[in-house]
Amino acid sequence: MIECKEGAYASRATIARLPMYLRYLKEKEAAGEENVSSTLMAEDMRLNAVQVRKDLALVSSVSGRPKLGFKIKELIFGIENFLGFNNTNDALLAGVGGLGSTLLSYEGFKKYGLNIVAAFDVNPRLIGSKINNIPVLGVNSMGALAQKLNVKMGIITVPKEHAQEIADLMVQSGIKAIWNFAPTHLSLPAEIVLKNEDLAASLAVLSQHIAKRN
Amino acid sequence: MIECKEGAYASRATIARLPMYLRYLKEKEAAGEENVSSTLMAEDMRLNAVQVRKDLALVSSVSGRPKLGFKIKELIFGIENFLGFNNTNDALLAGVGGLGSTLLSYEGFKKYGLNIVAAFDVNPRLIGSKINNIPVLGVNSMGALAQKLNVKMGIITVPKEHAQEIADLMVQSGIKAIWNFAPTHLSLPAEIVLKNEDLAASLAVLSQHIAKRN
DNA sequence: TAGATTGTTAATCGATTAACAATC
DNA sequence: TAGATTGTTAATCGATTAACAATC
Numbered sequence: 001m002i003e004c005k006e007g008a009y010a011s012r013a014t015i016a017r018l019p020m021y022l023r024y025l026k027e028k029e030a031a032g033e034e035n036v037s038s039t040l041m042a043e044d045m046r047l048n049a050v051q052v053r054k055d056l057a058l059v060s061s062v063s064g065r066p067k068l069g070f071k072i073k074e075l076i077f078g079i080e081n082f083l084g085f086n087n088t089n090d091a092l093l094a095g096v097g098g099l100g101s102t103l104l105s106y107e108g109f110k111k112y113g114l115n116i117v118a119a120f121d122v123n124p125r126l127i128g129s130k131i132n133n134i135p136v137l138g139v140n141s142m143g144a145l146a147q148k149l150n151v152k153m154g155i156i157t158v159p160k161e162h163a164q165e166i167a168d169l170m171v172q173s174g175i176k177a178i179w180n181f182a183p184t185h186l187s188l189p190a191e192i193v194l195k196n197e198d199l200a201a202s203l204a205v206l207s208q209h210i211a212k213r214n
Numbered sequence: 215m216i217e218c219k220e221g222a223y224a225s226r227a228t229i230a231r232l233p234m235y236l237r238y239l240k241e242k243e244a245a246g247e248e249n250v251s252s253t254l255m256a257e258d259m260r261l262n263a264v265q266v267r268k269d270l271a272l273v274s275s276v277s278g279r280p281k282l283g284f285k286i287k288e289l290i291f292g293i294e295n296f297l298g299f300n301n302t303n304d305a306l307l308a309g310v311g312g313l314g315s316t317l318l319s320y321e322g323f324k325k326y327g328l329n330i331v332a333a334f335d336v337n338p339r340l341i342g343s344k345i346n347n348i349p350v351l352g353v354n355s356m357g358a359l360a361q362k363l364n365v366k367m368g369i370i371t372v373p374k375e376h377a378q379e380i381a382d383l384m385v386q387s388g389i390k391a392i393w394n395f396a397p398t399h400l401s402l403p404a405e406i407v408l409k410n411e412d413l414a415a416s417l418a419v420l421s422q423h424i425a426k427r428n
Numbered sequence: 429t430a431g432a433t434t435g436t437t438a439a440t441c442g443a444t445t446a447a448c449a450a451t452c
Numbered sequence: 453t454a455g456a457t458t459g460t461t462a463a464t465c466g467a468t469t470a471a472c473a474a475t476c
Contacts, residue, residue, distance in 0.1 A: 019414035066433040102312040193423045200233035209407040280457040
């Protein structure tokens with residue numbers, strides 16, 4: 001499924017860096033540049049040049065040329081293709097509060113291949129409305145909709161008190177991967193992929209850095 | 215500054231896990247439990263038990279007892295103390311749009327030691343108002359305020375087109391650590407700590423997981 | 429050609445995990 | 453005591469970086 005060079009495979013760390021490369025390359029492209037060297041990319045993004053080259057080698061069949069570097073357009077095509085940003089990923093979102101509606105309104109996701117097909121909430125005032133053209137439905141219709149549309153990804157933005165029950169409901173509905181924005185621990189079957197968007201963890205790393213400096 | 219056992223130091227990975235432990239332990243405490251074993255913690259959080267024990271050993275001077283495990287209250291105290299959640303970190307935020315105002319309204323941050331003292335925007339309608347009791351000011355007053363209050367952390371939630379100029383302004387204002395929510399690459403002096411809250415990267419990792427399954 | 433850059437191999441670094449004696 | 457659990461040492465795993473020949 002994933003196009004990758006014979007034998008080799010892209011590590012989690014590499015995959016996480018690819019969107020950064022993509023953004024960087026698109027900026028360069030917009031600025032009218034045609035080629036870029038791994039050396040320059042590394043310098044601008046504070047990475048190691050060999051790491052950049054290794055990542056690029058895994059992802060695209062494009063090879064760079066000594067002295068010139070890589071063709072920006074080819075790299076962009078290769079990375080987008082690898083990440084599957086062409087075939088968008090359908091997802092549903094539960095919890096249309098502050099963060100939830102911000103995510104629903106965020107157009108940027110489409111660029112990264114995420115397509116939120118429906119949102120769910122318990123508030124009767126919200127149910128039946130649309131945000132950014134995405135319908136808000138009652139949670140009890142989640143199962144039917146997820147199965148009908150064969151959605152595999154769920155985004156949780158409900159208050160943390162309800163995160164576990166929503167997660168359970170998602171699993172029952174056939175969701176295979178959960179992106180959890182609620183600041184709480186979720187217990188899930190081992191086969192479900194869970195990604196915690198943990199602001200507390202990021203903050204902890206950042207404040208430790210500052211503390212160490214002083 | 216950072217209390218840590220002689221010689222040893224907590225790695226970035228460990229620090230990022232600590233808030234998760236903290237949440238887990240507080241849930242246990244709220245449920246009336248007094249002790250918890252590293253084995254159970256690991257099982258519930260899908261981690262390795264040895265890893266949990268190593269992390270806890272680095273962070274707190276509490277030692278567990280065979281057969282009983284660790285005292286939950288002592289662990290909570292130890293972790294909070296280590297992370298410095300007692301002495302809150304002041305921060306300023308730039309960009310009072312959807313995400314920005316969501317973050318300003320998010321009470322949860324205080325628990326994790328983050329204290330947003332002021333927000334900045336260019337929209338005259340917002341300037342002078344307050345969100346969650348935090349004043350919204352014009353960007354041109356950032357420098358004076360940051361220096362007066364000696365703020366060291368900045369949060370960027372402006373549209374990506376303006377992220378670089380706001381980052382530059384923050385650096386000029388004496389900010390030492392930047393938490394960037396704008397989906398763009400920032401060029402900063404090497405001594406500035408930068409943490410990108412990169413939703414695209416998280417999404418990429420998640421969708422690769424799903425793609426691989428199929 | 430001379431010099432910059434690529435791509436690969438080997439070394440290093442850091443974090444996780446396995447094994448196990450010590451402890452309550 | 454027997455059994456569960458801790459804490460440490462050593463092995464493994466994975467990712468990053470250094471070194472360098474090949475290439476344009």
